[in-house]
Amino acid sequence: MLDDIWRILDGGTTEGLFAPQGVVLSLLLAFVLGQLIAWVYYFTHTGLSYSRSFTQSLILITVVVSMVMAVIGSSIITAFGLMGALAIIRFRNILKDTRDVSFIFCVLVVGMAAGSQRYAIAIAGTVVLCLIAIYLHATGFGTHQPHNGFLRFRLIDTMDPDHPILAIMKKFCSSFTLISLQDIGIDGPAEYAYHLMVRNTAKNEHMLAELEKIEGIEGISLTMQEQLLEV
Numbered sequence: 179m180l181d182d183i184w185r186i187l188d189g190g191t192t193e194g195l196f197a198p199q200g201v202v203l204s205l206l207l208a209f210v211l212g213q214l215i216a217w218v219y220y221f222t223h224t225g226l227s228y229s230r231s232f233t234q235s236l237i238l239i240t241v242v243v244s245m246v247m248a249v250i251g252s253s254i255i256t257a258f259g260l261m262g263a264l265a266i267i268r269f270r271n272i273l274k275d276t277r278d279v280s281f282i283f284c285v286l287v288v289g290m291a292a293g294s295q296r297y298a299i300a301i302a303g304t305v306v307l308c309l310i311a312i313y314l315h316a317t318g319f320g321t322h323q324p325h326n327g328f329l330r331f332r333l334i335d336t337m338d339p340d341h342p343i344l345a346i347m348k349k350f351c352s353s354f355t356l357i358s359l360q361d362i363g364i365d366g367p368a369e370y371a372y373h374l375m376v377r378n379t380a381k382n383e384h385m386l387a388e389l390e391k392i393e394g395i396e397g398i399s400l401t402m403q404e405q406l407l408e409v
Contacts, residue, residue, distance in 0.1 A: 201248045208292040211304045212240030212285055218308045219281050222315035240289040247293025326403040327374040332367035334394040342392050350385040352377050
């Protein structure tokens with residue numbers, strides 16, 4: 179008895195491999211593993227386009243793929259028949275985040291492993307993939323803090339070479355370039371736009387606080403490159 183169970187977990191073949199009991203066990207395991215992956219996706223999601231339906235689809239896809247594998251079994255004819263039937267379906271959803279695509283592939287493989295009754299591979303693969311996703315989320319792996327920024331403000335006074343604004347930008351930025359200057363009118367504020375190379379993005383608030391203390395300046399706006407890319 180124990181030898182048979184271990185043979186199934188190890189991916190071996192036993193008599194009645196795709197019996198109703200084995201299929202039900204595969205579907206239940208696919209549901210549990212799919213839910214685990216969905217929970218990890220939910221807790222590690224940091225983007226702007228979270229979708230509840232996508233999270234639920236991760237569970238459903240795992241179970242559906244497991245059922246497909248049980249239907250195919252070892253029949254090549256059935257496999258080609260399912261390929262033809264599934265080719266009719268057209269998916270029009272566009273996944274904007276490549277991370278979502280990786281989770282789709284994850285549940286597909288786990289569903290295939292559970293459906294083909296390779297339970298050890300399905301469980302081990304799910305655990306490893308979930309741990310990797312948690313590690314990447316916890317460490318912030320791949321996060322790039324850009325130093326490129328755009329500073330915009332309006333100034334009533336003229337900008338001379340010894341103006342305090344230039345001194346503040348020299349203090350917090352390794353370089354800065356004037357990219358736009360628009361004079362609204364006589365005695366009106368001029369609009370300045372600078373491209374900055376910030377030394378330390380953690381001190382952006384200090385730079386803005388010092389700029390706000392300057393008399394005659396208004397409408398200060400600092401936008402970092404990362405904020406532009408997320409919109």
